[in-house]
Amino acid sequence: MPKKYDTPMLDELEKGQFPSFVTEMKKAAAKTDMAADALGQLERCFKDKKTHWKHGGIVGVRGYGGGVIGRYSDIPQDFPNVAHFHTVRINSTSAYFYTSKFLKEMCDIWDKYGSGLTNLHGSTGDLVLLGTKTEQLESIFAEFSSRGWDLGGSGSALRTPSCCVGPARCEWANIDTLDINYSITQEFQDEMHRPAFPYKFKFKTVGCAVDCNASIARADCSIIGTWKGKIAIDQAEVANYAKKGLNIADEIVGMCPSKCMNYDDKALKIDDANCVRCMHCIAKMTKALKPTGEKGATILIGSKAPFVIGATLSWVIVPFIKMDAPYTELKDLVRKMWEWWDEHGKNRERIGELIIRRGMREFLEYIGIDPVPQQVKEPRRDPFYFWTEADLQK
């Protein structure tokens, strides 16, 4: 029977409508010593208004340089069962589809070797197993890998790629997000498991500009599905929407960012050449509007959290690229990017920061992409710029 702690502050967080993480911790605490001590220490954190975790050291499984986050308590004397409390990152499936069979197996393993606490999922997209001891890591890895599962990324490595639900259950997917995500993950296993980059690298793939995976905000490489062609209009469905009370003039035409729509109470028209494919009209009138023509993706690079130079959003590198399996063009492009980053990146410098530091030209030239206006919101202001000898000869 694990030790029980008084948790008056945390108990307050079992009240209220929303499901309580404290209840979850208590459930696990009833079963494992680790979860019990985790709960006890958390109560202490609430009381002290500070974290009681220390910086992690390097722990992991044989042959891998990542996939486990080391974590130690700073008050192990009080909570000995979380003296070690490492996290194991299991590489999730594309778009987080599971079978009950797998989930139950996973629970069995985790109750046996770990705290019984999980995160479904971590922010990057791993199936996060929260809290175990160093000596359990090899067993956990053997249990999972023998069943066909592998660890995700951590450290200066490729991190677990993730994607939106896309073609599996969404009518707007322009690309096969699940397959791209799977294919990238399989292709770059070495880059994921043996950290050798200047810093972390993340892929996120989404089927359209709605971006249900926040790819543009938190992926070094954001792959966003799009199309080249017309938006097909089913005028009967347009009429239906109007009948059901959609104010097409205000809610659709009036909110179109490129002002390329027209509606005269009879027919809706779109000037496709001026559409920026923002997805608003399509999302709000899904039965009436459908992109047609060539499908592919826009590749954007560089988003990340604020350190060191401030938060960034990914920006366009390749406006359009076909995305047919096995995605060789994309993979080759990514390898080129990594080569350049490996060569010039400083320790803890993300690829986007490096591009900002050394300039788009060097990056684009290295990866063999031409400059196009789609890469910028607007051209530069100040007329100071570099010329190469080749430019001058021209």
Place this chain on the structure above:
Amino acid sequence: MPKKYDTPMLDELEKGQFPSFVTEMKKAAAKTDMAADALGQLERCFKDKKTHWKHGGIVGVRGYGGGVIGRYSDIPQDFPNVAHFHTVRINSTSAYFYTSKFLKEMCDIWDKYGSGLTNLHGSTGDLVLLGTKTEQLESIFAEFSSRGWDLGGSGSALRTPSCCVGPARCEWANIDTLDINYSITQEFQDEMHRPAFPYKFKFKTVGCAVDCNASIARADCSIIGTWKGKIAIDQAEVANYAKKGLNIADEIVGMCPSKCMNYDDKALKIDDANCVRCMHCIAKMTKALKPTGEKGATILIGSKAPFVIGATLSWVIVPFIKMDAPYTELKDLVRKMWEWWDEHGKNRERIGELIIRRGMREFLEYIGIDPVPQQVKEPRRDPFYFWTEADLQK
């Protein structure tokens, strides 16, 4: 009789509809040796595709540190009369109003002591006398100052302030631009004539946000007239504009940046609380619309040319300030700004650059202005910021 040069290239620039500066130079060249050599050297520049002027040394009049730009030819052997070719900056009148009497006197003096070439006006706003020799400077100064005229600014000093035509001939002036301009100029004579700032400082005053003096782009301190109150609407005149073919829905209401206008083919309405006072509707329907209420100015700081960190536009420091003569509040504020700039500014650092370097807080606290949302387009993104001990105590 001044020497005559062949100017085949420049002669090409006497062709065409627009008045020719070459013709002007030839007129002067017929009278003065200096203008003749200036013309000859210019032809050489056209042929060589490069300037033949050298860096200027420090020249000036007794007791002043500015007002004259030294200039020397790099081929004085070929053009001895422009071996020296200094520029004298005469402080122009507010809004460049002149009498023929003064202009003629000016011409007489200049034919006598200089090249007979002028700029009406320099970009900053001086009446620029183009080209004279060091030994003439005192006489020129005596001639002008004895007639009530003074030199303008140059070097690390206050530069000649300038303003739009404003109340003198414009229905939209919210402030007395000419008087403000005159009053500032008189107040800060010492700052203009004896360079003691870290770098140059420019004032430009305009009567409204139309900004007919480009104040927001090229003044360290931009003073822009505005109002707090309603836009009075003369509906009869509105109807007149409509009758005469103005498409009020498209051209006025549809172009209002704050979308605060409404027109139903009968009456025009403005939601004044949401108007940003952009001046579009007023400019296009001047007979129908008129700002009312309290008049004053917005004070913006910091615009300049691109060196060193890139071009800047001035930004709001004081959203609204009353502008009644003798403008004491403004003058005191400016003195505070200068104090802070003097204390912290590096050599050749404009005040705007200094604010960017040290942060708005330090600047605003020093000059005693509160932070208000009107000073920013949007609040900061990245949540890293300073706290003072006083903040923490609060």
Place this chain on the structure above:
Amino acid sequence: MAAPQRRTDIGPPHYKDFLPPVIQKNYGSWKYHEVISGGTMVHVSNSGDKIWTVRVASPRLLSTDTIRDMADIAEKYCGGYIRFTTRNNAEFLVSDEKNIEPLQKELKQKGYLSGGIGSRISNIVHTQGWVHCHSAATDASGLVKVIMDDLADYFTTKETPNKVRIAVACCTNMCGAVHCSDIALVGIHRKVPRIDHDSIKNTCEVPSTISACPTGAISPDPAKKSLKINDDKCMYCGNCYSVCPSLPISDPVNDGVAIVVGGKVGSLRSNPKFSKLAVPYIPNNPPRWPEVTTIVRKILDTYIAGAKKHERVGEWIERIGWEKFFELTGLPFTFQHIDDFTIARETFRTASTFKW
């Protein structure tokens, strides 16, 4: 039980093995969807097949007991198929219409909270907090719980003008999408890191610690074989502590929470936007952070009252102007709101066009 045979570099299993048959059949061929209620929607394929999704909230931090229970429910009504969303909700994938009602009933009876679909508030993307991270300036799960308790009606039934995406990160490393969320909370410090001169030589790499500082506040202290911090330049971001354990920065009295608002990631109507600072600091007041929930509620209410249909928080604010945002919410505008970081000048108001 003998240890099973480990394998390496196999990657995750193929996703096809986890897709319900109706999805396998209609993969990439969905025609449209309809939102049936706050927690249920149906997708219809070109073939006419349908799949219903019943979404329930999850605290994300799940015990194996709860996961087993979800798996049981999935077996009962969904052929064993279940998925999780990118915002950590669980989705029961139903192929047979007649299973929906019993499923919803069982979920309700077991206390699951169904919702998050459509123009509503969905789950809060968040991070480890005091549950697991050494870097946390506040707790994450606790904040999520108190905010979602307060706003639960907007998860289940009530609508907002458009989706409202809330995020929480426990420090400025921002392991969530805080920097692009409609409303987000982030843990911050307000004191200069303390320097443990004794341990520094063994635990920290000096050059990377120095270059971790965004403001260049850190320099070597050769005398002490340690580091120096220029207090005037330090803005308490904590990045030095991320790379050097000997620079602890957490401080129970001065740590707390900042609120940023108006970000988004989708491109609908307007481009992706960064969140911007609304409230620079609220003290940590666990377990229920009442000041935080009050302010979040105030911001949300103001948005709901003022926004047009389909406007996201950031779109609404940009339409009315930030000056009106501060006026309408009653939040004070302080020196902290004025940027002084890398792109500060791009945020300054370079026009006299604003509202009084």
Place this chain on the structure above:
Amino acid sequence: MAAPQRRTDIGPPHYKDFLPPVIQKNYGSWKYHEVISGGTMVHVSNSGDKIWTVRVASPRLLSTDTIRDMADIAEKYCGGYIRFTTRNNAEFLVSDEKNIEPLQKELKQKGYLSGGIGSRISNIVHTQGWVHCHSAATDASGLVKVIMDDLADYFTTKETPNKVRIAVACCTNMCGAVHCSDIALVGIHRKVPRIDHDSIKNTCEVPSTISACPTGAISPDPAKKSLKINDDKCMYCGNCYSVCPSLPISDPVNDGVAIVVGGKVGSLRSNPKFSKLAVPYIPNNPPRWPEVTTIVRKILDTYIAGAKKHERVGEWIERIGWEKFFELTGLPFTFQHIDDFTIARETFRTASTFKW
């Protein structure tokens, strides 16, 4: 003639002494104005008084002969009153309606070009160029002349969708409002400054030269008691030459002209905007720079064909998108167009919303 008595710090004369009587009387009390023709307008005061303005082009560089002639004309028709505009045109201020026609006639007959009022192209704000500046990478007056010759019809009679403000600066010090103009030309260099090691110690202050370099390309060369320039970092801006005469940068073969577009300073409809790079380089081809006038004309024609009434160049481009601007004008998009200076990242396209 004995030298007159000098006076100091008296400032300019009072403006009132230079205002025509009708302006003095109606000062601050103007009611409205009407544009009568490309070169004539009338302002009407609340009292009913009127003042007519007849505007003529000026090359700005004026000889005393021409100024005297203008003064004579002003005496004849304007009671001696004349003013100059902020864009260097001359304005004859007429109080008596019957003087207008004779004035216009005399101006025409003497070859003055009347225009610039209303939705037209007004005079080009410009700088010294080879006429007077040591820093000039191109000539200013020459460029102004050839462009205005080409576009003179738009000064006198033809209309543009809104005012088109053109500027010319002969180097990147930009002594005009180049950085915020509808269309502007700026002289640029394309080679690293040469270092005159011999003269440098006498002519240059080392620290200010080093800090003048926006990219940090300059460092001391203690061996030579001189400076070093890192060629890879130099972007040929010429600022070092501004502070140090021993770093000449001008180069007849590689100097030339860049074109920037889309800037404005007024707040009407949209906020003040910076100009952005349209053409990175056109060789200096005096005396008439035919490549420059062709491209300026092309940009202008495309604007006139595409803009809505009242749209400024920058507003038109922002509506259609920069990708369309390059497509419609046929101007090539090059590496030089992509910013790599201080706020580069703010110009990157952080959205997948663009036009093909």
